[in-house]
Amino acid sequence: MAAPGTSATNSVLTLDALRKRYRPEGAALLDGLNLVLRQGEFIAIMGESGAGKSTLLNIIAGLDRPDSGRVLLEGTDLCSLDDDAITRLRRARIGFVFQAFHILPYLTVLQNVMLPLDLLGVPRSQREPRALQWLERCAIGALAQAYPRELSGGELQRIAVARALVHEPALVLADEPTGNLDAGTAGQILRLLREQLQATAASAILITHSPAAAQSADRIVRLQAGRLEAAAA
């Protein structure tokens, strides 16, 4: 069953009756959750702390498995794949932006952004220009040879956005990407993310507990009692 306000056509991601419980005696974090994400759509998922937002994101990314239900990424059911197959799919079709940035400190900015292309086996002659292009698009082209230790939080998150999109994934997962940033910087990052998503027609899911951050999305849903409900845009 599709979530409210969605349609199953042209979907990048379909979640069908997902269930997940971490403790046998505990309440279900996800209880028959459904979602359809169209190509190019940007949705924000809000909810209280401990509602299961990050768990949902991990299941979508293939880093965790639901107790039951289906996760269809571009028509492929992740639950039917083994870990290696999910990993290869994630490598090619998903990008990540984390709250804690997770930029490798001993690689330069350029090397960090090239990493997904490196893993995909893109030749070096193509990796570097593509990565540089994305650094320019994220307005940090001048920092290509800098090390992360020298940079501010906002700059680090720009690097993360560039890394998430450099391999042109179908889906970007952003887990509280502005949680460590001030309001002004957070706004800049969300605008940047929005612009680049539109430029690449990638879809995105933003996990946030900030109503202001959620406003950057096309659609806002709320995770409550294990299911997604439409929230005010």
Next chain:
Amino acid sequence: MNAGHGAWVAWRVLSLAQLREQPLRVCSTILAIGLGVALGAAVYLINTAAVTQFDQATRRLLGNADVVVRGPAAGFDEAIFATLAADAAVSVASPVLELDLALSRAHTPALKILGLDPFRAAALQPELIGALGEDTTALFAHDAIVLSRPAADALGLHRQDALPVVVGGAVKTLRVIDILPADAYQDPIGIMDIAAAQWTLERLGRLNRVDLRLRPAFEPESVRVRLGGTLPAGVFALSAQIERGRGATVTRAYRVNLDMLALVALLTGAFLVFSTQWLSVLRRRVALALLRALGVTRAQLRLALLAETAVTGVLGSTLGVVLGALAAALTLHYLGADLGSRQFAMLGAAFRIHVAALLGFVLIGTAAACAGGVLPAIQAARRPPALALKAGDAEQDLSRLPSTAAGLVLGAAGALLAWLPPIGGLPVAGYVSIAALLFGSVLLVPAATRRCLSAVPATGRLVLDTAFAQLRGSLGSTTVSLSSIIVSFSLMVAMAIMVHSFRDSFELWLGKLLPADLQLRLSSGSDTATLSVPMQNRIAALPGVARAQFRRTQPILLNAERAAVMLIARDLSSEHPADTLPLLREAPQATVAGAAPAWISESVQDLYGYELGQIVNLPLGGRTERFFIAGVWRDYSHPAGAIVIRREDYTRLTGDTTATEASVWQQPHERATAIEARIRAALAPAAALEVISSPDLRERSLQAFDRAFAITYALEAVAVLIGLIGVSVAASSTALARRAQFGMLRHIGMLRRQVLWMLASEGMALSTLAVLYGLLLGGALSLILVYVINRQSFNWSIDLSVPWLQLALLGGALIGASALTALWSGRAAMSQDPIRAVREDW
């Protein structure tokens, strides 16, 4: 993209970052593997040089012989040669007089000489005889001798030089008629014509060896057995293979023990790799999780981490073989192949590079490093990346390890294995017991640590309580850090106790055997120099001499496949033998009708199975004589065994009144140097006399003991070094991982020195636990070393003696080093300002 590419990317990201971030830690791990491989390579090269040299020497000596008939040094009737030569199975029979010839020079060991019939010997030892040159008739002169190049060089002799030798109590002069080419024989040896040797060395009508080559139609083993049945007591027919291998067999236990020590060093290094890699994986868990999130598969991550340890292994092993080769070359040059242990009584074992063997050591070291890295790699790949990306999962892995039961099972197995007898003369079960106890104890470390830490009460002092809370909260990394220190420290404790016990026992034994003021002998280890009765009387009658006792020693063969046992005829009371010998056990009866008493060393008891009170037949003077085993005594001087009989019985049975050694007691107020001078003046072959005061002999013996244990001391040092490396690696890894934590503590008001003191307290607490655990484990391992490994390897016992002061100092040093290393690592980790520290991802 293929699977290897992802692993390559992951390896690049992880390892190069590691090298940039903690180059010292990487170098320390490489060094740990290198030390282990170096010890192994050095031991291998030294042993190989010695065994190869010995093998080459005996091959040259025995040549093409199929069977060797061998008797005691005193020889057998040469009529036996005629009988053997006439045997239908024998194609060529070559008579030999093989003796260790006393030289009339101070502090010069006896020279092995072969008295040969050059024409007969040419068929059996063509390389040796061929080197004599075309004209062998010059050898027939009664005083002619040909020296090998090493002998000539050692004695500083050239052609036509004189060589004074001691025969009986007189000095005779030989003439060097030729020197063999350098490649003819690589040990010191002299060759004489057999008739000349019999005449000059007063062995008329006697031989002690006959080399036989058989006709092709005859099977050597059956001929050997048949001929052996016709020979007199103490004369054996041996296969050439056994004859060649005897020297190596005698020293096998010594060499195997050295190999085991080297293996222990390598395993200790491998364990350090494990603990280092485990802590490193814990510290890099977020980076590893990120790589998994970006698309590195589990297999690729495992491969990348294994490649990391493999590179460490290759680099460390390469360093190790270079260091090991260098150590072997230096050791062979300065200490000789026997390290002063007298296990190989020879000179000139040449250092050679064995490329294939050294490559093998590189492989072994790499494999050991990889073995240390397997479990961390598997655990890292298995860990769910989602948790690490949110943090907090670091300590879950080790808490899930089902180690306690396995540890108890291994420990129990180790304890049981220690009771098993030797296998093939080697303490195989003992070695396995040690490995089982070691690994079992390591598996018990998590449970033991948890109990110990939970038993520590709150002190009410912030710094101490925080330190212990940190240790309790990070049990996984605490345990891993502890384990590597425990392994190296316990091995060090075990070896320190074993060596101290041995040295104590050795020193006590020396005191018992050297009660006199002076010890005297004519040329160490010779078969030709003796003290006649007039010489003995002269010594006893010298001014300043209170009394003198004389001994006659000679090697006798009890078994064809074993080395000769030393027979020692000396004055001692059969009622109170313990006054003279370091007796361990005595037979209930002091006398047995028709049999003289004999006291056997522990080696003889173990190797020949003799029991107290048993009647045995010993070959003496060409006959078999009955003795009863009156006691067992402790002997560290003769690895192949020694038997003591009363000199009066020896003289009665053989008619031989000569002596080879003497002990002299001086009158009160006399000086040992004055008595030595009088002895030298009174005896003709004075230059060949070795006179040494008992204190000096004890000192020299202890120095030789220390040289023989040089490798063990080296291993102790390696174990301590690896332990300290483990301490520093653990401290630096932990400090780096907790930079944000230190920053937070500084933010909330903890002073810098308080943070450092907290780290020092953690380091000291950890290392104190490790020292206590290591003392217990090391003590248990030392019991196996002392009572099982040592006894089964060398067939002698030692009494346990614990060097408490040495252990206390070492333990204290380790605890102090831990505190200092923790402080140093903490300073480095807090070198950036606290604001930046709390902002960092890593």
